Structures are given as structure tokens and as C-alpha cells.
Amino acid sequence: MADPVTSDPSAADAADLDATAAAARVRSTGLRGVGQNLMRLRELSVVLVTAVLFAYFAIGQGSAFTGKDNLGNIANYTSAAAIIAAGEVMLLVCGEIDLSAGMTFAMTPILMMLLHNNQGLPLGIALVVALLVAAAFGLFNGLVTVLLRLPAFITTLGTLYLVHGLTLKVAGSHPEPAPTDGTFVQVFASQSHWWSEIVWAIAIVVVMQIVLTSTRWGAYTIATGGNYLGAAEAGIKVRAMKIRAFVITAVFAGFAGVLDGIHTPQSFDPNAGGNDLMFTAVAASVIGGTALLGGSGTVIGALFGALLLGILQDGFNIKGLSVNTFIMVEGIAIILAMVLNTQLTRFRRGARAE
Amino acid sequence: MTAPRDPSLTDEAAPAAVRTEGLAKRFGTVTALRDINLRVGHGEVLGLIGDNGAGKSTLVKILTGFHQPDEGRVLLNGEPVELRSVQHARSLGIETVFQDLALVNTLPVYMNLHLNKEPRIGPFLDKRRMRAQARRYLDDIGISIPSVNAEVANLSGGQRQAIAVARSVYSDAKILLLDEPLAAMGAKEGGIILDLVRMLRERGDVSIIMIVHNYAQVFDVCDRVNLLQHGEITLDKRTEDTSVEELLDLVATEYRTGGKFAAGRGQYLSEVRGDGTPGSAA
Numbered sequence: 357m358a359d360p361v362t363s364d365p366s367a368a369d370a371a372d373l374d375a376t377a378a379a380a381r382v383r384s385t386g387l388r389g390v391g392q393n394l395m396r397l398r399e400l401s402v403v404l405v406t407a408v409l410f411a412y413f414a415i416g417q418g419s420a421f422t423g424k425d426n427l428g429n430i431a432n433y434t435s436a437a438a439i440i441a442a443g444e445v446m447l448l449v450c451g452e453i454d455l456s457a458g459m460t461f462a463m464t465p466i467l468m469m470l471l472h473n474n475q476g477l478p479l480g481i482a483l484v485v486a487l488l489v490a491a492a493f494g495l496f497n498g499l500v501t502v503l504l505r506l507p508a509f510i511t512t513l514g515t516l517y518l519v520h521g522l523t524l525k526v527a528g529s530h531p532e533p534a535p536t537d538g539t540f541v542q543v544f545a546s547q548s549h550w551w552s553e554i555v556w557a558i559a560i561v562v563v564m565q566i567v568l569t570s571t572r573w574g575a576y577t578i579a580t581g582g583n584y585l586g587a588a589e590a591g592i593k594v595r596a597m598k599i600r601a602f603v604i605t606a607v608f609a610g611f612a613g614v615l616d617g618i619h620t621p622q623s624f625d626p627n628a629g630g631n632d633l634m635f636t637a638v639a640a641s642v643i644g645g646t647a648l649l650g651g652s653g654t655v656i657g658a659l660f661g662a663l664l665l666g667i668l669q670d671g672f673n674i675k676g677l678s679v680n681t682f683i684m685v686e687g688i689a690i691i692l693a694m695v696l697n698t699q700l701t702r703f704r705r706g707a708r709a710e
Numbered sequence: 711m712t713a714p715r716d717p718s719l720t721d722e723a724a725p726a727a728v729r730t731e732g733l734a735k736r737f738g739t740v741t742a743l744r745d746i747n748l749r750v751g752h753g754e755v756l757g758l759i760g761d762n763g764a765g766k767s768t769l770v771k772i773l774t775g776f777h778q779p780d781e782g783r784v785l786l787n788g789e790p791v792e793l794r795s796v797q798h799a800r801s802l803g804i805e806t807v808f809q810d811l812a813l814v815n816t817l818p819v820y821m822n823l824h825l826n827k828e829p830r831i832g833p834f835l836d837k838r839r840m841r842a843q844a845r846r847y848l849d850d851i852g853i854s855i856p857s858v859n860a861e862v863a864n865l866s867g868g869q870r871q872a873i874a875v876a877r878s879v880y881s882d883a884k885i886l887l888l889d890e891p892l893a894a895m896g897a898k899e900g901g902i903i904l905d906l907v908r909m910l911r912e913r914g915d916v917s918i919i920m921i922v923h924n925y926a927q928v929f930d931v932c933d934r935v936n937l938l939q940h941g942e943i944t945l946d947k948r949t950e951d952t953s954v955e956e957l958l959d960l961v962a963t964e965y966r967t968g969g970k971f972a973a974g975r976g977q978y979l980s981e982v983r984g985d986g987t988p989g990s991a992a
């Protein structure tokens with residue numbers, strides 16, 4: 357008799373990473389147990405691939421790869437993408453996406469400098485105001501998508517052009533010099549330490565990972581993407597969850613733009629970041645194990661996804677391989693990660709026809 | 711069979727736990743409900759029956775604050791209330807098991823059991839407590855789930871149903887709305903849910919509205935039964951005053967009249983009401 361409730365005596369104990377759960381000797385049937393373990397491996401696999409790649413280039417290229425300057429290059433590439441991805445993951449988890457993040461990345465620091473130089477605002481205040489403007493664009497994305505029920509793909513495509521045009525208009529399409537010293541620079545992205553930007557990225561990623569896994573905000577974001585109607589029926593403010601994710605993504609993108617401009621080129625280019633960076637952030641999220649289907653995701657995974665892409669690009673560069681090869685490999689990596697994601701999800705769900 | 715109960719529980723003079731006056735709900739051109747006057751006494755179990763699309767879920771969704779009625783009002787303990795949201799209804803003691811269960815596949819069992827009322831330590835979810843409570847709830851009910859950490863997607867229909875029911879039962883609900891809590895359940899699990907309802911009924915501190923398709927189950931646990939047809943209540947009787955045969959007969963009449971005549975539905979409604987006024991829509 358097909359009785360799914362009585363537990364199968366041959367069921368294997370689920371290898372549970374959680375001590376509490378393990379203590380309770382919870383059980384899972386064999387096939388599902390394996391599926392769940394593979395799910396955990398999914399996050400692990402990007403970490404492993406990243407480590408292997410790092411070792412490969414470190415051994416092959418030596419100090420050209422492991423030198424301070426080069427680590428700085430990788431760290432910078434990773435940081436900007438990872439900070440934006442921290443927002444994009446929240447969006448992807450609740451079933452949305454922001455294509456305009458790369459443009460917000462360029463707009464925010466320029467706005468900050470204009471407020472500082474032309475309006476005489478202290479840098480700290482100018483930063484807050486510029487981030488508020490970024491947040492306003494995020495709010496706009498959210499309101500239009502959620503209330504007018506436009507696909508986020510369309511809304512944020514529009515915002516992408518809107519923000520880009522606005523940036524070029526106010527900046528006159530030439531780079532704005534970034535501040536080079538003072539407390540502001542020391543706090544946000546000291547130029548004398550190669551790690552000063554990635555520290556911010558790691559902090560943001562860790563905080564957002566905790567938010568996603570251990571707070572109501574995270575649980576409701578997952579619920580919103582996992583079962584929109586059901587979450588609404590349970591009384592969760594699903595629309596607010598989505599709007600919040602749009603706002604946070606825009607703010608992170610803007611903040612990343614400020615950090616990145618101070619740290620490396622020491623100037624703010626209105627053409628910085630752009631769609632390339634936005635797609636890198638989305639690619640990092642996907643490679644890290646966040647499905648585009650909504651309902652699940654990992655911010656830490658996205659950080660490693662970004663790191664993986666950073667190492668790959670940098671390593672290819674040092675080896676003298678053309679950037680075109682990197683772009684091709686990036687494409688294959690995205691498709692592979694996506695196939696892995698969906699296949700694992702299908703495998704996990706497959707046993708149960710709803 | 712229904713045991714005789716304290717008549718004061720359903721005394722028409724006492725304010726009902728839930729009452730509706732002239733509720734109507736339209737979705738575009740579809741009239742899902744019209745002129746619904748429903749009444750559930752304190753501690754009473756009301757069975758709501760009717761064909762697919764009759765409007766049962768819509769009625770429940772109004773009572774839980776998910777939909778707002780186009781006309782009419784809801785009264786709790788005689789006080790008119792405007793149920794603004796599910797949150798708001800819950801704060802007034804109304805809990806619901808939705809037909810689609812409102813479970814999130816990608817969240818584990820223990821999170822689903824506490825969805826939107828998670829205990830916290832500061833800003834953080836108190837997962838330890840959620841897991842412990844989840845285990846206790848499920849043990850109490852007698853439903854076995856492989857692990858409270860399992861994602862809901864991995865569970866059977868019956869197990870999912872049990873989680874949704876447990877979620878509502880283990881709240882401080884004064885009014886419990888169950889939309890087909892027995893669908894997709896095997897005999898054993900269905901029995902467990904019916905036992906739960908019986909237990910709550912014995913305790914008498916919760917009023918329950920339960921949508922059921924199986925008439926035998928209605929007579930098993932309900933004090934009263936309302937038949938909903940095309941958005942209107944066409945029968946409201948205590949279970950001891952009616953029978954499976956009467957209900958079947960009413961529904962069968964609908965098929966005969968509804969199928970044959972252009973004005974079948976109106977005719978049929980005036981028939982069951984016995985008041986000669988045809989229904990308002992064609």
C-alpha cells in the first residue's frame with residue numbers, strides 16, 4: 357500500500373549538518389536523502405571549483421598570480437560583482453531581477469561627487485543623499501513591477517536606459533575625479549590596502565546571507581518567490597518583500613560604485629560598471645547556486661561565483677589567453693551551473709508529483 | 711453520529727461567533743457569492759458543502775481577510791468588523807487552512823509550521839524552538855514526517871495537508887477555517903484530522919467552518935451544514951435535522967433543472983427556497 361507517511365524502515369539517516377536535527381535522529385528516505393545532500397553540495401561545488409582554479413593558476417603562474425597587486429585585481433573584480441549580487445540574489449529569490457544595477461553603480465558616485473563639489477555637501481552626507489537617489493530608483497523599479505504588474509525584465513530595462521542617460525547628462529560623459537585621501541577614503545576603500553574593498557564585500561555578503569537564512573525578512577523573501585499566492589494567504593506582505601529587494605539591490609549597486617571608483621581608478625567614470633558588471637553579478641549568483649526560478653538562493657554562493665569569475669578572468673589574462681576565451685568560458689560556466697541547478701531541483705522534486 | 715449538544719451553544723439569540731450579512735463578491739463578470747447570510751455559533755462546527763466553483767473558497771477567503779466583499783459585512787460576536795488583511799483577521803483570532811495549503815515548497819517543514827508567526831531572538835529566527843515545537847505538534851497530532859528539516863516539496867499530499875492543519879490548530883485561534891482539509895488524505899491521515907476537529911469540538915472554545923466534499927464526513931463531525939450553490943446558500947440545517955439523502959437530492963435537482971432549461975438555475979433556486987422568486991442572474 358502506498359502510504360507515504362509511515363517511514364520506510366530501510367530509510368537511511370539523512371546526513372544533516374545541523375546538530376539539533378541530528379540529535380533528534382531525523383530520517384529521510386534514501387533517494388530524497390541523496391538529493392538533499394547534493395543540494396548542499398551545490399553550494400560546496402562552487403567553492404571547490406574556485407579553490408581548484410586558484411590552485412591551478414597559483415601553481416602555474418606563481419607570484420605573477422599570487423602577488424599582492426594581482427590579488428588586488430581579483431579582489432576588486434570580485435567585490436563589485438559580489439556586492440551587487442548580494443542584492444540580485446534577494447531579487448532572484450523572490451522571483452525578480454534588476455537589469456539596471458550596473459547603471460546605478462555608475463550614477464551614484466558621480467551624483468555624490470557633484471553634490472560634494474557643486475553643492476558643498478560633506479562627502480558623508482553626499483554619499484547618503486546619492487544612495488537615497490539610488491534607493492528611489494529601486495523603489496520605482498519595485499512599484500512599477502509589483503503594482504503595475506510589469507515583468508521586472510521590462511521595468512528595469514527601462515530604468516537601465518533612464519539611469520544611464522541621466523548619468524551621462526549630469527556628468528557630461530567625462531570621468532569625475534574621486535577623493536584620494538581623508539577619513540572618507542580610509543573608511544570606504546583605502547587605496548593603500550588591496551583588501552579594503554573586498555572587506556566591504558565580504559561584510560555585506562555575510563550580513564545578507566544571515567538575513568536570508570535567519571531572519572523573517574529572508575524567510576518571507578523565500579516564501580514570496582517559492583509560493584507567491586500561498587505566502588500572501590499566510591499574511592506575508594509579498595509585494596513589500598519584492599519592493600524591498602529592488603531597493604536594497606539599487607542601494608548596494610550604488611554603494612559598490614562608490615567603493616570601486618575610490619579604490620582603483622580613483623575616478624568615477626559615467627561609463628563604469630554598466631551592463632557587463634550587472635550581468636557578471638547575475639552570472640555570479642547563478643553560478644553560486646541561485647536558481648532563476650525563485651524560492652531559493654545563496655548570497656555566499658554568489659560571492660564565490662564572483663570570485664570564480666574573477667580568478668578565471670585574471671588567470672587567463674596572466675596566462676596571456678585572450679579575453680574572448682574568458683567570455684566563452686564564462687558563458688559555458690553559466691549554462692553548466694544553470695543545468696546543474698535545474699536538474700538537481702527536478703531530481704529533488706521529481707519523486708513527488710504534486 | 712452527532713451527539714446532542716448544549717443548545718445554548720447555537721442559541722439563535724446569543725451573538726454568533728461569526729455572522730455575515732448580505733455578503734457578495736464578484737470577480738469581473740463572475741459573481742462568486744451573492745447575499746450570503748451565514749452564522750456560526752460559539753464552539754460550533756459548520757460544514758460547508760457545494761459543487762466545484764460554488765464559491766466556498768471565496769467565502770472562506772473573505773472571512774480570513776484575503777478578499778474584501780463587494781457588499782455586505784462580517785460580524786464577530788455581534789460586532790461588525792472590516793477584515794482588512796489576513797494579518798488583521800489573524801489578530802482577531804481567525805486562522806485558516808487554505809485549499810492550496812499556502813505552504814512554501816522551498817522552506818523546511820518547521821518554517822512552514824510557523825510561517826508568518828516565527829518566534830525570534832532579537833532579529834533572528836529562533837530555529838531551535840521552531841524545530842522543537844514542530845516536532846511536538848506533529849507528534850501530538852500523530853502524523854509522522856521524515857524530518858522537520860525536510861523541504862515541504864519532498865512530502866506527500868497528505869503530509870503537506872497535515873502540516874497546514876497543524877499550523878492553524880496550534881495557534882490561539884478562536885475561529886478556524888478549513889478549506890477541504892481532507893482532500894488528498896488517505897484514510898489514516900483523514901481520520902487523524904477528523905479526530906482533531908472532534909477534539910476541538912469537545913473542548914468547545916473554537917468555532918470551525920469546514921469545507922468538505924464527502925457528505926459522510928459532514929455528518930461525522932459537523933453540528934450544522936450549509937449548502938452553497940452558485941454563490942448562494944440554499945440549505946442551512948442542523949446535521950441531525952437532515953440526511954445524506956436530502957443533500958444528495960438537492961444537488962441532483964440542480965443537475966436536472968440546470969441542464970435542461972435556459973432559466974434552469976433561477977427556477978431551481980426558487981424551488982429550493984420555496985419562495986417563488988427566481989434567482990437574479992441568467
Ligand SMILES: Nc1ncnc2c1ncn2[C@@H]1O[C@H](COP(=O)(O)OP(=O)(O)OP(=O)(O)O)[C@@H](O)[C@H]1O
Nearest residue numbers: 737740742760761762763764765766767768769809
Ligand atoms: N481570484 C479570482 N479571480 C477570478 N475568479 C475567481 C477568483 N477566485 C474564485 N473565482 C471564481 O469564483 C467562483 C467560485 O470559486 P471558489 O474557488 O470559491 O469555488 P469553490 O466552491 O471553492 O470550488 P472548489 O470546490 O472547486 O474548490 C468560480 O467561478 C471561480 O472561477
Ligand SMILES: [Mg+2]
Nearest residue numbers: 766767768809
Ligand atoms: Mg475551493
